Amino acid sequence: MQEPPGLFDILILIMTRGLPTTLALTLLSLLVGFFVGIGLALMRVYGPIELQWISLGYEKIFRGIPLLVILFIFGIGLLRLFLWAGSLFNALFVAAIFALALRSAAYQSEIFRGAIMSVDPGQMMAARSLGMTEFQATRRIVLPQALRLSLPGWTNEYAVVIKDTSLVSAIGVPEMLYHGQAFTWTYPALFLGIILVTAVIYFAFTYPVTKYVGESMTLKLRTLGLGGGR
Amino acid sequence: MAAVLEVRDLWKSYDTLEVLKGISFDVHEGEVKVIFGPSGSGKSTLLRIINMLTPPDKGEVLLRGQSLMDCKAELCKLRTRIGFVFQNFNLFAHLKAVDNVSIGPRLVLGMTKEEASDVAIRCLEKVHMGDWAQHYPAQLSGGQQQRVGIARAIAMSPEVILFDEPTSALDPELIGEVLQVMLDIAKEGTTMVVVTHEMGFARAVSDEMIFMDKGVVVERGTPEHFFLNPESERARHFLRKLEVLYGQAETEKT
Numbered sequence: 001m002q003e004p005p006g007l008f009d010i011l012i013l014i015m016t017r018g019l020p021t022t023l024a025l026t027l028l029s030l031l032v033g034f035f036v037g038i039g040l041a042l043m044r045v046y047g048p049i050e051l052q053w054i055s056l057g058y059e060k061i062f063r064g065i066p067l068l069v070i071l072f073i074f075g076i077g078l079l080r081l082f083l084w085a086g087s088l089f090n091a092l093f094v095a096a097i098f099a100l101a102l103r104s105a106a107y108q109s110e111i112f113r114g115a116i117m118s119v120d121p122g123q124m125m126a127a128r129s130l131g132m133t134e135f136q137a138t139r140r141i142v143l144p145q146a147l148r149l150s151l152p153g154w155t156n157e158y159a160v161v162i163k164d165t166s167l168v169s170a171i172g173v174p175e176m177l178y179h180g181q182a183f184t185w186t187y188p189a190l191f192l193g194i195i196l197v198t199a200v201i202y203f204a205f206t207y208p209v210t211k212y213v214g215e216s217m218t219l220k221l222r223t224l225g226l227g228g229g230r
Numbered sequence: 231m232a233a234v235l236e237v238r239d240l241w242k243s244y245d246t247l248e249v250l251k252g253i254s255f256d257v258h259e260g261e262v263k264v265i266f267g268p269s270g271s272g273k274s275t276l277l278r279i280i281n282m283l284t285p286p287d288k289g290e291v292l293l294r295g296q297s298l299m300d301c302k303a304e305l306c307k308l309r310t311r312i313g314f315v316f317q318n319f320n321l322f323a324h325l326k327a328v329d330n331v332s333i334g335p336r337l338v339l340g341m342t343k344e345e346a347s348d349v350a351i352r353c354l355e356k357v358h359m360g361d362w363a364q365h366y367p368a369q370l371s372g373g374q375q376q377r378v379g380i381a382r383a384i385a386m387s388p389e390v391i392l393f394d395e396p397t398s399a400l401d402p403e404l405i406g407e408v409l410q411v412m413l414d415i416a417k418e419g420t421t422m423v424v425v426t427h428e429m430g431f432a433r434a435v436s437d438e439m440i441f442m443d444k445g446v447v448v449e450r451g452t453p454e455h456f457f458l459n460p461e462s463e464r465a466r467h468f469l470r471k472l473e474v475l476y477g478q479a480e481t482e483k484t
Contacts, residue, residue, distance in 0.1 A: 125283055126320035130334040130386060131310030140337060145324045224323050225368025 011197045018176035026162040029100035037108030062106035074099040075171030096168040115150035155213040240289035249275045251445040260419040264432040267442035273425040277392045281312045313383030313391035319375040321367035327378045328363035331385045353381040357411045373404030393424040441465045
């Protein structure tokens with residue numbers, strides 16, 4: 001039997017093999033979730049009643065199903081829809097992003113809706129009084145402020161999504177936890193050490209980011225007089 | 231002389247509360263019209279209806295003979311010709327003072343970025359805010375914010391500017407600087423409709439004063455008429471209350 005590697009080597013191996021996938025899953029699903037979430041939020045706030053219902057229904061459904069179940073639906077049940085991506089690996093990867101993004105969109109839309117609603121109605125009125133169309137006023141005045149207001153909540157969503165990407169290992173996407181688990185099968189005696197190493201990497205990519213963005217945004221928002229703990 | 235603005239028989243109610251009950255008046259070129267009256271008399275609603283930020287239940291508003299009721303597409307264009315200054319300033323919180331003023335000319339009037347910021351700087355200088363162009367609204371005092379608000383309105387070169395209690399959200403020591411700017415632009419011949427309780431301002435520049443109460447025009451006339459012998463009991467009563475509030479000097483001096 002070969003000599004088990006040190007935990008530091010394992011940390012390096014998990015990071016080089018799994019971290020890129022984890023970060024790609026996180027950023028891509030946040031990005032897709034961002035656009036879908038904004039769309040849903042705008043439908044909820046400005047849309048006619050039918051669109052409001054669609055948006056509301058979407059949120060209720062995706063917030064009411066566990067992520068693991070959504071992953072099974074997309075990553076196993078509907079996997080053939082993603083075979084256009086080429087290899088099985090790619091199909092699983094895309095399916096995982098779909099699941100993560102569509103779930104995240106439901107939560108992001110709540111963040112954005114709250115932010116849009118908390119922009120003073122006087123801002124819209126002032127924009128309209130200058131002759132801006134409702135679209136211009138939304139895009140140039142309300143949304144820029146809403147996005148700034150939503151950043152603290154949005155960093156929280158980042159923290160949720162990066163941690164939830166670990167669930168994706170259940171459908172066989174080789175991200176960090178998947179590699180970590182593979183090591184535990186090879187070196188069962190090191191199980192706790194390997195899992196703790198994995199935990200450290202997740203933590204290192206979660207806490208400093210939320211702390212940094214949270215603090216710098218609070219400062220920025222204070223300059224603009226937009227909440228942020230004045 | 232042709233009217234810049236014609237307000238025809240405006241009615242508005244919220245649920246069972248009738249806020250406006252048939253308001254009509256004309257505003258002519260270069261005229262300063264002051265509207266005053268107790269709170270809840272419908273003054274602010276009236277101003278918001280004039281540029282259709284709130285649609286009326288009945289009645290019509292015409293800008294140089296063109297109705298603001300006709301079609302939605304035209305409404306945005308007509309609004310660019312009517313300036314609005316808000317009680318709470320409503321400056322765009324995420325934009326610096328200069329961008330607050332230039333965004334209208336750039337986005338709505340189609341000026342280039344350079345043209346628009348030239349206009350913005352000129353307008354800010356006019357309200358004595360040139361040195362504050364790069365500040366965000368939250369970094370400015372109320373009086374400074376309101377002056378930027380006025381600059382934002384005049385940057386569109388509107389044909390009439392509506393002022394909705396422009397000084398009533400300000401600390402007393404900041405009111406003067408805003409009134410001074412309003413006096414300046416009034417003397418340049420700007421057509422203005424001003425809802426205010428600043429009787430000193432009304433006396434100095436208004437051509438006609440309109441006293442509103444409970445959604446109707448109770449009495450109208452020149453400042454002299456109101457300060458010397460208002461006819462209606464309600465106007466007399468209200469002016470007396472203002473006198474008590476602001477001191478004799480405001481209404482007694484000539």
